Each structure stands twice: as structure tokens, then as C-alpha cells.
Amino acid sequence: MDGSTGLLRYTEGQDEFNLEKFFRDGFSQALRGRSRLNVMLAGRVGVGKSTLVNAIFGAPIAPVGVGTSITQSIRRYVQPNLPISVYDTPGIELGVEPEAIAATYLTEIRRQMDDDDARVHFCLYCVRTRDERFETVESDIVRALAKDVLVALVLTQCPTYDDPRANKFARYLTSLELPVLDGQCFMTLAEEDNVAGVPLPPFGLPDLVSAIYHQLPDAERHTLASCQRVSLELKIAEAKHSVNFNMGTAALIAATPIPLVDSIPLSALQISMLGQIATIMGFKVDPRAVATAFATVLGVASVARTAASFFKIFPGTGTTINATIASTTTKILGEVFINACSNVLMRQMAGECILHDDVVGELLKELPLLLNGGLRRSLVGSR
Ligand SMILES: Nc1nc2c(ncn2[C@@H]2O[C@H](COP(=O)(O)OP(=O)(O)OP(=O)(O)O)[C@@H](O)[C@H]2O)c(=O)[nH]1
Ligand SMILES: [Mg+2]
Numbered sequence: 001m002d003g004s005t006g007l008l009r010y011t012e013g014q015d016e017f018n019l020e021k022f023f024r025d026g027f028s029q030a031l032r033g034r035s036r037l038n039v040m041l042a043g044r045v046g047v048g049k050s051t052l053v054n055a056i057f058g059a060p061i062a063p064v065g066v067g068t069s070i071t072q073s074i075r076r077y078v079q080p081n082l083p084i085s086v087y088d089t090p091g092i093e094l095g096v097e098p099e100a101i102a103a104t105y106l107t108e109i110r111r112q113m114d115d116d117d118a119r120v121h122f123c124l125y126c127v128r129t130r131d132e133r134f135e136t137v138e139s140d141i142v143r144a145l146a147k148d149v150l151v152a153l154v155l156t157q158c159p160t161y162d163d164p165r166a167n168k169f170a171r172y173l174t175s176l177e178l179p180v181l182d183g184q185c186f187m188t189l190a191e192e193d194n195v196a197g198v199p200l201p202p203f204g205l206p207d208l209v210s211a212i213y214h215q216l217p218d219a220e221r222h223t224l225a226s227c228q229r230v231s232l233e234l235k236i237a238e239a240k241h242s243v244n245f246n247m248g249t250a251a252l253i254a255a256t257p258i259p260l261v262d263s264i265p266l267s268a269l270q271i272s273m274l275g276q277i278a279t280i281m282g283f284k285v286d287p288r289a290v291a292t293a294f295a296t297v298l299g300v301a302s303v304a305r306t307a308a309s310f311f312k313i314f315p316g317t318g319t320t321i322n323a324t325i326a327s328t329t330t331k332i333l334g335e336v337f338i339n340a341c342s343n344v345l346m347r348q349m350a351g352e353c354i355l356h357d358d359v360v361g362e363l364l365k366e367l368p369l370l371l372n373g374g375l376r377r378s379l380v381g382s383r
Helices: 007-011 019-032 049-057 098-111 136-146 164-175 205-213 218-227 232-253 264-280 287-298 323-349 356-371
Strands: 037-043 075-078 084-088 122-128 150-156 185-187 193-195 198-200
Touching: 019 264, 019 287, 037 049, 037 098, 037 136, 037 218, 049 084, 049 122, 049 150, 049 205, 098 136, 122 136, 136 150, 150 164, 150 205, 164 185, 185 205, 205 218, 205 232, 218 232, 218 264, 232 264, 232 323, 264 287, 264 323, 287 356, 323 356
Parallel strands: 037 084, 037 122, 122 150, 150 185
Antiparallel strands: 075 084, 193 198
16 A cells, blocks of 8 residues: 555554544644745735735735835745745836846746745736736736746735726736736735725635636645635635545545454544644644544543544444445544634634634534534444
8 A cells, every 4th residue: 555645654553542643643744745835926116015925824924015115136035834935026116127127037936946945836926906007018027937937917906806997907917918827817905905994805815826726736735725814715625635535545444344443544544634634724733732622522532542432423333344434434524624624714714813722622612513413414324
């Protein structure tokens, strides 16, 4: 069996049901599966490049400045706690030779091309909506960049999605047929704004992030889905991929039905999957805290010689586990945990203050509610 599926890791020398270890394995597996994602920012001075990237990742990655450009040369900001880095280019000043600007960017892109950790994966070329200007200089730069890297053309600081002037400008930009992501520009407002005291809510970032996600290789997709803070849908989709993958592996483990008392490899896989899901959903939680709380909620021992008690949470499991039961229980656990994570994230997005240390408690409060009812019943009948 291929070691990358995790099967060998769990079957060899694994004679103890140890929730904390399984969670820890899941976290490190998920972290190993994502590569550093490198984003380049380009566009004119002060159009909102830094604000855009900071909003996408929910972290102050690139400095935001008012007035004169505070980014004097191409700088790479590497995040210590996030697998994200940003190449912040000096805002383009009109009048400077476009060839020289494009050459500077391209030299940097090409210099990093062979370095897996530093390669630029996409460029956000930003145009401020209210400028209603896009010079030939800029289209030359976009065309040059697009030869080497994926370029997303972003209209920043749009008042609303249906603003007539913004839409007219967007149609003009699209009519230029630039070689950019989806052949269009993305209308966005990264941060709340207000006009004459009327608040304008942010919009457009989920569509932008989702379009970029679909163009990236797997490892970078994984990073984008887990690190971005604007699209819950994208996190859920990525977490469901993980559940599907683990369902397949679970079915393989139980291809020859296994007695309940020998089901440690299977429960290890399932708990490890929950660690993967937590990472994808963007939670940084302590595996020990999760294991202890999880064991209490499910009424299982956090460390035991067998995994038999673990499977008691699924009524109808019986004394052996076949491939169908293995993949169904994996699905149930995965979906329930995705829902628990989504609920906590939605509450955070709605403005509820859930502190870092309280996330585990909140996740586990959601679990028992979700484990009851339909999901439990779906197992009966699959035997
Ligand atoms: N309300 C609101 N303000 C924004 C938005 N985008 C940019 N701004 C403001 O516009 C100003 C410039 O934004 P930056 O993100 O620093 O622009 P930049 O393109 O990175 O600027 P340079 O790096 O100096 O070229 C700041 O005062 C931001 O707060 C937005 O989506 N909403
Ligand atoms: Mg900036």
C-alpha cells in the first residue's frame, strides 16, 4: 500500500487508540500537504493592492499606506505563521517607461521560477475604480506579465456590485481582451467603505479567490483554501475533498472486514481526518485540547487498547466493520465536523468574538447536536 495514503503509518506499530496522536498526525499531514503560496501585487500607486491582499488572508501581510507610495522596490513579505508570501511591487507611476517596469517585475518572477518555495503563483493587477483610467502602459505591463504568470485583473474600491460607472469601466477593461484570469476583471471592495454616511459592505473577494483557486496546482489550492478568510464555501469544498479521499482509504482498510477490536487503523484515519479538516477550515487548535474535549463529548477513552468504544458512537455498527461501514462512518464524522467548523466560522464572521482558546470548546458544543439525528440514522441500512 502506498505510504502517502497514511495506511502503513497507522497499521505499523499502532496498538493503542490515542486520540491526541491521531489528531496531531492529521494536523501535520494537512500542513505537509500545502506548499507556500506566493502572490505578486501590481498596479498604480495607492490603488488598494495591500488592502486587497490583507483582506483576502485576514492578516496584515503587506503594509497599507495613505498618500505617497510606501513600497519603494519589490519586497517579499514572508509570513512566519502562514504559508503565504507577498511580492509587493512599487506602485506604477505614470510617465515611467513601461518596458522598464515590466522588465523589473519579470526579472523577479523569472529569478524565482525554479525555486518551489519562492515561485510567484499569481499576480493581482489592481486598478482603482474611481480612476476610470487604464493606460496603454498598464495593458503592456499586464500582457508582459501574463506570459509568465497567472494575472487576475482586479477593480478595487468599487462602491457596489451594480454601480453603473464601475460596470461601464469593467466592460471597457473586458473589451481590451487582455490575457487575464477568466478573460475579465473582478469588481471588488476589500474593506467596508462609506459614502455620505451610508456604509458600503465589502464584496467580490469570494469570486476572485474561487477563480484563482481553480487555476492553481493541488498543493497551492490547498494552501489558498485553508489560508484565505473570505470564502467559507471554498473551505467546505476543500474539506469535502479530504473526506472523499479518506472515505476511499477507509474502504481499503476494511476491504476484508475487520473485527471491531482491531479497528485502530480505521479510527486513527478518521480522527486524523478531523485534524486535516480543522487545518483546512483555518483553525489552529491544540491537539491535546481537542483530544480531551472530543473524548469527553463522545464518551470514549482518549487513550485505550482498542477502538471498540469509539465505534459505539455509531449505532448499528455491529462487531465487524466492512468497507461500506468504514467509508460511511468516515463520511458521517467528516461531514459533522465540517458542519461544526462552519458554524463556528459563520458565528465569527457574523461578529461574535470567539477567542482562539475557546474555539475547541465551541466546536465540541456543536458536535453532539450534529451527531444526533439524521447522520446517525444514515448508518443503519448501510450494513
Ligand atoms: N474603505 C476602503 N479603503 C480602501 C480600500 N482599498 C484601499 N483603501 C484605502 O486606500 C488607501 C491606499 O490603500 P493601499 O492598500 O495602501 O494601496 P496600495 O496600492 O497598496 O498603495 P502603495 O503600496 O502605496 O502603492 C488606504 O488608505 C486604504 O485604506 C477598500 O477596499 N476599502
Ligand atoms: Mg501597498
